[in-house]
Amino acid sequence: MVSVSIIIPVYNKEMYLNDCIQSVVNQQYRDIEIIIINDGSKDNSENIIEKWSAKDKRIRYFSQRNQGVAIARNKGISIANGDYIFFLDADDYLEEYAILKLVTDALYSKADIIIGNFYEKSGNKFVEKQSFENKLFNKSDLKKTGTTLEMFIVNNRHMARAGNKLYKLDFLKKLQVSFVDGVIAEDRLFNLICYVNNPTIQVVNEYTYIYNILDNSRSRTLSSNYYDQNISLLNYLYDYLKKESKLEEYQELFQLIVMYDVSKVINQTFERSKEKIKSTNVSIKKLRENTLIFNTISAVIKEEKFKKINGGKAFYRISLLNYLLVKAPFLVPVYKTVAYISRKVKLR
Incomplete structure (x- = not known):
């Protein structure tokens, strides 16, 4: 059985955190550990996490002073026990069969990275992102100009995000891939570093992840710098x-x-x-x-x-x-x- 470590960094997400954790606890795929890193939240996030920790023994809760999402995710990587890891933002949530669908493809493909599709949620409106071909890309595909994978990575927000992907933990640890602190768009840089280390990548056209579109989200607005x-x-x-x-x-x-x-x-x-x-x-x-x-x-x-x-x-x-x-x-x-x-x- 393949195990999955789901890493959730949390900073002042009390409005969304309950739904986020519930969506993970309710996953049909049960062989998961839930690593929650409280990154110095000043709201009610800690109480919400502690209540869920008391209900589900798969939750591992850690608290630290505010150091940013990169440090929180790296801590999650360092303590994870799963065969694969999965990053989930605390204001997003998962479809009930999300991990099951991705693990099924991981077992079949043996890929280093498995990528699913996602919805974007704005208010009560759900928007399906573009569909794409189910395909296993080998280690040489990134080196060919104009290939589907190359274009997908360069010109698609989907590949830039850390969420909605299974990463083989051995792949990350062997190459010492981690998030770079102090760099905006740390998700994208993390993935680009993964991609230039010759992974096999399985793309899965299954809707598994729901991104909440928030007005104040740094990652979803065009900043002045x-x-x-x-x-x-x-x-x-x-x-x-x-x-x-x-x-x-x-x-x-x-x-x-x-x-x-x-x-x-x-x-x-x-x-x-x-x-x-x-x-x-x-x-x-x-x-x-x-x-x-x-x-x-x-x-x-x-x-x-x-x-x-x-x-x-x-x-x-x-x-x-x-x-x-x-x-x-x-x-x-x-x-x-x-x-x-x-x-x-x-x-x-």
């Missing part, structure tokens, strides 16, 4: 690949990630507001000063293989951005920017 966060992630990933002697092996994947992430800067040019214009100018200035990103953008626009990916949209944006970085010292009025630059780079 969004691009600083992305650049920080890209710099860390580059340093990791270089340190592990994987840079040449995963160069195309890194270039593709840069193309998608940095090209989002150009989207700001569609916004008719002084705030967006100012933000874009600041972002472009920082990108111009970042040698790694600047050189990567310059390399990407010379590669034919990137031109038609995702209908060419990201390549189009990165080409516009390259023009801004190389030739334009400042943005022209926002309502003219895209048309103006498009004529210059002859992409329309």
Whole structure:
């Protein structure tokens, strides 16, 4: 029997925590341990956890001073006893058969990572995310530009999240993969580091996880320093690949990630507001000063293989951005920017 450790970091989630824990306790798959890390909550979360701990002996409860979700998850990894681990945010919850469905595929595929599908819940409304093919990806698929898995990872929020995935614990511990403290989008960085360590990945088109869309959720809103966060992630990933002697092996994947992430800067040019214009100018200035990103953008626009990916949209944006970085010292009025630059780079 395969055992699963479900890790739930908690920080001030009293409004959602009861439903979250109940959804785990009610799982049809019973061979689970429930690791709850209270990360210094100041609300009633502790009382809720203690009540559930008294009811179900599978719950292991730990409390720590507030150190952030990365530290809490890493503690969960270090003490987990399961064959697989599963991360669940305290404001989300699971379908009753979630773990059973994922474990069934884990037994069949023997994969290092098993990924399910999810709903997004906003108020009383449930939104199904796009369906996708049930498929086992082998260790070489990430190294082929334009493969389904590569595109899925780079251009899909689904792959970025830590939730709704089974991770083989031996895989994480052998490679010493952990969450990086102090990096925004730590879920995405964690998964990217997993993906460049040659896992087998089973994608399962089963709806198993419910994400609560909250107005104040850091991970679900575009923050004002969004691009600083992305650049920080890209710099860390580059340093990791270089340190592990994987840079040449995963160069195309890194270039593709840069193309998608940095090209989002150009989207700001569609916004008719002084705030967006100012933000874009600041972002472009920082990108111009970042040698790694600047050189990567310059390399990407010379590669034919990137031109038609995702209908060419990201390549189009990165080409516009390259023009801004190389030739334009400042943005022209926002309502003219895209048309103006498009004529210059002859992409329309």
